[in-house]
Amino acid sequence: MPRITVTVDGIRYEEDVEPRLLLVHFLRDRLGKTGTPIGCDTSNCGACTVLLDGKSVKSCSVLAVQADGCDVVTIEGLAPGNGQMHxxxxxxxxxxxxxxxxxxxxxxxxxxxxxxxxxxxxxxxxxxxxxxxxxxxxxxxxxxxxxxxxxxxxxxxxxxxxxxxxx
Ligand code: FES
Ligand code: FES
Structure with a gap:
């Protein structure tokens, strides 16, 4: 199983992943980033959009292995903390x-x-x-x-x- 290293919302993770695992499932099921929802099964709705090295991508149309070495930002990484919103x-x-x-x-x-x-x-x-x-x-x-x-x-x-x- 391939091992990937990926930074998500400022935290670095090293994980073994199935080659077919979608990024959205990696974020939600492995990292608990359920702020990124799944709204369709046709890569149509955009609900799962995250930033991958600064560019918006539909995380249901990207494999987790494609995020190897990348910086991912989800909605959960936007707010500055202290209860404040972006x-x-x-x-x-x-x-x-x-x-x-x-x-x-x-x-x-x-x-x-x-x-x-x-x-x-x-x-x-x-x-x-x-x-x-x-x-x-x-x-x-x-x-x-x-x-x-x-x-x-x-x-x-x-x-x-x-x-x-x-x-
Ligand atoms: S879940 Fe609809 S585009 Fe990704
Ligand atoms: S789909 Fe309900 S607020 Fe946009």
């Missing part, structure tokens, strides 16, 4: 950008990757950037507003010299 999480909360919340971890992680490439996206750019992530509840308007607000708050926090997790 600005993007706070924006989702304040703009009521979730109902059941099932899509939310993937939306936040995909949005973070979008903001890395484009720190001040238009509504159209946000809709385009998140088109691989499906939400069955909200109709997307509040999600778009939340990403705009999160982008502004991340920018303000960085200007104020605060450390903000970005990919």
């Amino acid at each position: 600005p993007l999480q706070r924006a989702f909360h304040e703009e009521h950008a979730l109902q059941c919340g099932y899509c939310t971890p993937g939306m936040v992680m995909a949005a973070l990757d979008l903001l890395r490439e484009n720190p001040d996206p238009s509504e159209e750019e946000i809709r385009h950037g998140l088109e691989g992530n499906l939400c069955r509840c909200t109709g997307y308007c509040n999600i778009v507003r939340a990403v705009r607000r999160g982008a502004q708050e991340m920018g303000q926090a960085q200007e104020a010299g605060q450390e903000v997790r970005t990919p």
